[in-house]
Amino acid sequence: MTDIQCLDEVTIQAIIDGEETDISLTKHLDNCPACQGLKKQVAELVKTSDGLRIDADLPPEFYENLMDRIEVRPFPIALLAAVLFGLVLFSAYFLNPGYITWWFTVGITHQVGLIFDIFFDLLVLSQALGPLSVITVLTALVAIEVLILNKLRVMEG
Amino acid sequence: MQKLLQDMVETYGNQVYRLALRYTGNMHQAQDITQETFLRAYKHLDRFDRSKPAGPWLFKIAGNLCRNWLRDNREVPVEMADNLAQSTNPGPEEIYLEKEGEKELMQALNNMPLIYREVLLLRHVGELSYTEIGYTLSLELSQVKNRLYRGRIMLKEMLRKGE
Known part of the structure; x- marks a missing residue:
């Protein structure tokens, strides 16, 4: 020692x-x-x-519940966004058929590009902020579009 | 990626859950923290060094979440045994947590300074080595040893006073 x-x-x-x-x-x-x-x-x-020490264990459905939160299902969101986007263009045609024709014939193609850019930006944004935000934004866009075109129709007779 | 996550849950899921249970004293909160731990781990799998065991990394995430929970629920006393006693149909886990002396143990634990509590829990609930505890809490090995010793003394003293 x-x-x-x-x-x-x-x-x-x-x-x-x-x-x-x-x-x-x-x-x-x-x-x-x-x-x-x-x-x-x-x-x-x-x-x-x-x-x-504790002997408590997680419930058996834990992993399943975890995967439900992890698995991203972008397709329905993208599909819904695409439908809403289509609705914007469709509503434009119905409310003022000459509007879309004029739009393309005048050759304001950069505006088309801009709209598509915005559309895809919104999709990316939806990944970060969640689907609810992109749906809200697109729904608002549809509403604004319809409102403007309605005004135009009234003004043009 | 999902296979790796599944392995992590199978290997460390219960340990992370038990750690959260000791911090919160509430099974639902502990499950939420455990789920959030693995969600964050999955999100940041690219930061995980696969040549090392995942335990300390997961406990680091879980520990941060538990500390946040404690900060947000500072005014709410954590009384595991009381909470569980209110349950009308306690499961096997709840029955275990109602074991003799559990309430006193939780009270003693919750009265301890966090720096000692977290080392004790990582050692006795997370079953981490000194080196792993050091990594998890960003401490030197000597700090781990000293905090563990002082924490153990503190726990025994508090339990003795509570008798």
Whole structure:
């Protein structure tokens, strides 16, 4: 027992926890009466803390529920957005058939590109903000379109 | 990706759940935190070093969520045994949690400073090694050892006072 100093509580704790593998320390602990007394006290502490263990398990449907939240189903969202977008153009044709013809014949193609850009931006946005936001925005667009075209029809007779 | 997640849930799901249960004292909250842990893990799988065990990484996420939960529910006392006692049809898990001394244990745990509580829980509930606890809490090995020892003393003292 003279070759090594007596161990402190933290080192004894590490030996009890199986975290200290220095043979000389464990050997000293096994043979030193003073350290044995300390070991008993530390072992009591470890035993008390072991009471924190719980045997509770997750419900069997946990993984299934998790996958339901993980699996993204972009198709219905994209489809719905596409339908709403189509509705915008369709409503334009019905409310003012000459409007779309004029639109294309005049050659304002960059506006078409802009609309498609916005459409795809909204799809990307929906991935980040959720489908509800893109549906709300597109529904608002449809409503605004219908309102404007209705006004135009009234004005043009 | 999903196979990796499934493996993680199978290996660490219950441990993460038990940890959350010890923090919140509420089964539904614990399940929510566990689910959120794996959702975040799935979202950030690219940040996970697959050459290492997933446990410490998952406990790091779960620990952050538990700390957030504690911060948001600071005024609500966590009394696991009381909450569960209100249940009309306790399941096997609830019966276990109503075991003798559970209420005292939860109260003692909740009265401990968080820095000691989290080390104790990672060791005894998460069953992590000292090195893994160090990684999870960004602590030096000596800090882990000291906090664990002081935490154990504190827990025993609090339980003794509660008797």
